[in-house]
Amino acid sequence: MRSARVELFARIRRDQRHEDLSIRALAERHGVHRRTVRQALAAAEPPPRKPRTRPASILDPFKPAIDEMLREDLTAPRKQRHTATRIWNRLVDEHGAQVGYPSVRDYVRPRRREIAVEAGIASAAATVPQEHAPGAEAEVDFGEFMVDLAGVRTKAFLFVYRMSHSGKAVHRAYPTLSQESFLEGHVAAFEELGGVPTLQIKYDNLGQAVSRVLGGRKRDENPRWALFRSHYGFDAFYCEPGIDGAHEKGGVEGEVGRFRRAWLTPVPKFDTWSDLNDYIRGCEARDDKRRITGRLATIGQSFEDERAKLRPLPEDRFEPGQMLTPMVDRSALVTIRQAKYSVPASLVDRRVRALLRASEVLIYDGRTLVARHERVTERYGQSVQLDHYLELLMRKPGALAGSTALAHARTSGAFTPEHDAFWQASRRVNGDAAGTRELIDVLLLHRHLPADTVVAGIRAAMSVGSVLAEVVAVEARRITENTTAPALESSVPATSNVASLTQRRLMDPLAVIAGLPPDRRPTPSVAHYDELLARRRAKQHAALNQVEGVTPS
Template identity: 75%
Template sequence: MESRMDLFARIRRDARIEGLGTRKLAARFGVGRNTVRRALQSAEPPARKVPDRVAPKLGPFKDAIDAMLREDLAAPRKQRHTATRIWNRLIDEHAAEVGYPSVRDYVRARRSQIAAEADVLASVAIVPQEHAPGAEAEVDFGEFWIDLAGTRTKVFIFVFRMSHSGKAIHRAYPTLSQEAFLEGHVTAFEELGGIPTMQIKYDNLGQAVKKVLSVGRRREENDRWALFRSHYGFDAFYCEPGERGAHEKGGVEGEVGRFRRSWLTPVPKVTSLAELNGYIERCEARDDDRRITGRLSTVGQDWERERTRLAPLPADRFEPGQPLTPMVDHSALVTIRQAKYSVPASLIGRRVRALLRASEVLIFDGRRLVARHERVAVRNGQAVLLDHYLEVLRIKPGALSGSTVLSHARTTGAFTAEHEAFWDASRRVNGDAAGTRELLDVLLLHRHLPASAVIAGIRAAMSVGSVLAEVVAVEARRAATTDPTVPAPSSVVTANVVSLTQRRLMDPLAVIAGLPRDRRPTPSVAAYDELLKRRTAKDAARNSNEGAHPA
């Protein structure tokens, strides 16, 4: 189909070359004379007039639609009218006989007009911004799911994104605690090697803001957060509450979703959060090669230019953990944030010092670290170690079999099949109480020797039928000394165990026990017999001399 532009060009060509008049040109091209005149006057066809479409059935209800749209200005974002809902209300409340397309088209055009009339267009319009290198960053939290040791678990990801280059640091934490918030910042500052010189943008997070004040962007900050900002020397920019401020840090909000889709899908399968964060760090390195839409350089290239503009880190590192001073109860447990953690039983009844971090809990007796646990994110959960109760169990060995700490040790893999086998064999030989004490002595070895060395010692002792903790200790120390890197238990040779009982047995059994055949000659006491003969001769001579002497 010929366009109007082509038609005008042909009319003007024939008029110029052949000198045809208006009537002949109209007849040749099948158009009206007015069209020919407009073509001869201008090479560009005039714009077509769009007729104002009249909707006589919708007209009486336009005011009602406008009222509904004005109500939406103050309504929550997820509870605003759709065109379908407005159409249904017109039918139900006004008995309107109008079609859905008419309502849809009117709502589509009228919604933005009403927003502009109410002077709220500025809250939804986005003005492109330029960010100076090293000046600004944005922070946000997201959430995702992982399979943690086979259990589907929700975790939270802290994201710190540089506004200029798009370089981002991500870390996963079990909770949305202030400790995670601060630790995420410390990790980001140290990974980036500096601090933004201008500001960092935030939502009104409870980890930082105690109260949103009614005037401007002023906020009443949490005391610990204020101390943290003062230590690192940066300014915080708090976005407008709700949807009005969503666009003010759109870079990091988009980064949360992008990273989750790119690297955390499908659901990651890990054994610990440390393993997960190691995987995230490798993903961040690969992200340096990507290009943000509209840029010629990669994120890594932009970051290399930006990193030199950051402010330096302070000399001292801020401790993001929360200091606490809990009391140790009669079960050798301390309660921290509605979770319980074990400590050595010798501290029962004393107050200790605890440091609550994002992913772990450290417990000190004075300056001495006495316990380290992964942070428990479940209310009323427990983190206990069998090692903390060994001294008590030596006094009460019967309490071990049904104890919570033994159940936890089996679940975590700290109490292995080798421990179970040694315990069973020791109880058969020594009885329940004495056999359990032998096991507890073996467990005490873990305080001084690597776990795999102790396991090697257990295997070596049991290979010759010994269920004594002393034999396990000797072989465990030998395994640790032989290979300082602590080899896997399966690689340890156990044939070098010396059984004193088997040494006294016949040579064939000694060979079975792994001992070399004793080829030395049988011991003889013949030399001692010669000494005895000499002593007897001397005694006889002395007795004869005494008999010959006169009285």
């Protein structure tokens, strides 16, 4: 607005110089008051506008009382200080004020800090610009976002590690805000970037690292976190608690929100945590071409210069998971962090080793890996695999129908409609117990063959009316062996590869089933056996007459 008045004054002064017009003529030409023309001719710079006088606020008479309440808070116990709501209630009750709560809130918010600064308790809200040496510092924080995981809306936690100099950041999504996620995120960031900062990494007072906040910047650290820092050889810088320390790691604070808005909006959809993190890695690669405001080089270019300044990684990789030794109960389940996981039934009443990681649980019998589960995040949840109970169900086939393992297998999709159809057909032919055992033999094939080939083997066997596990096994192995063979590219359907001799007799003799040549032999006949039966009857009749003393005529 002021620049427009300067231009107006310049035009008025120019017209007066070149044309020597009167004040009235200049006012009419430029559409302004004669007073404005006189001001322009008197000085090239417009005079400052008079400040607008606003009517007194209804809150003005009560501001001294509010200030007094805030000064009382300087020495009051921390948990018994005035809130804006309490100040408003006191104004209404004690001073008869007819003011609204928003007016009180808007005045109290900035005035509280001003009074603290006046008393010397707080400093003015100002920051000192900082320079970060290449490879020296990094910042870490967690954020939250939602993801549709296998069709279920799930809360996820985003670990963010950001280099202070270049702005290069590493992001990883985890199902829990646990120490395992915290450590695993660090390991992933160190290995992704190829080194460790030489000076320090900045943190909030996260429970995964800090057991207790002491005076100043002293902290009681979690023992496992202290061991992790010692292994990788870096120092931790802990920010001031609360909002007062947010600016001390403002780079990563802003990065959490920026990445969420840029790449995790709208709500992403993935089947597994691994798929989600693969997507995040791709987003990070695209972020390398981004330029931070005020910088000429991209993030990727800045980090290439910074990479050589990082401290090399130690030779041994730190295991971020936590090793536990749970006992296997009578249901072949172990309890880890209030969740249950299945193990092979042969391990009942034995102690096993469980490696608890951020997104998975690995269970060992000695040095042998016997079970792998996705980590269960809900309290009292279960992860039960049907495969762990097959040997037990072979002895107790009647327990399969109502088992928890079967229910979990149906929910996860491991027990398909093809398995169910085979089971039903086998029970009709072989009876409940024997039919269920045939199904269990089919399920055991999954330990050695891909799931899709086993399902294809079930379809092939049932297409010719077979409910034998041996037929399923033969066909599944044939499909596995011939996956890349040209025969699979032929027009013969896969289900026709199981031969049925009865069908071969009835079909066109030129048809080829399962790759066998046509059977041109004549159909077997029992006519010749009728002659043998006639001779046998004659011999039997002669022997009977001899016993009775009858001489044949």
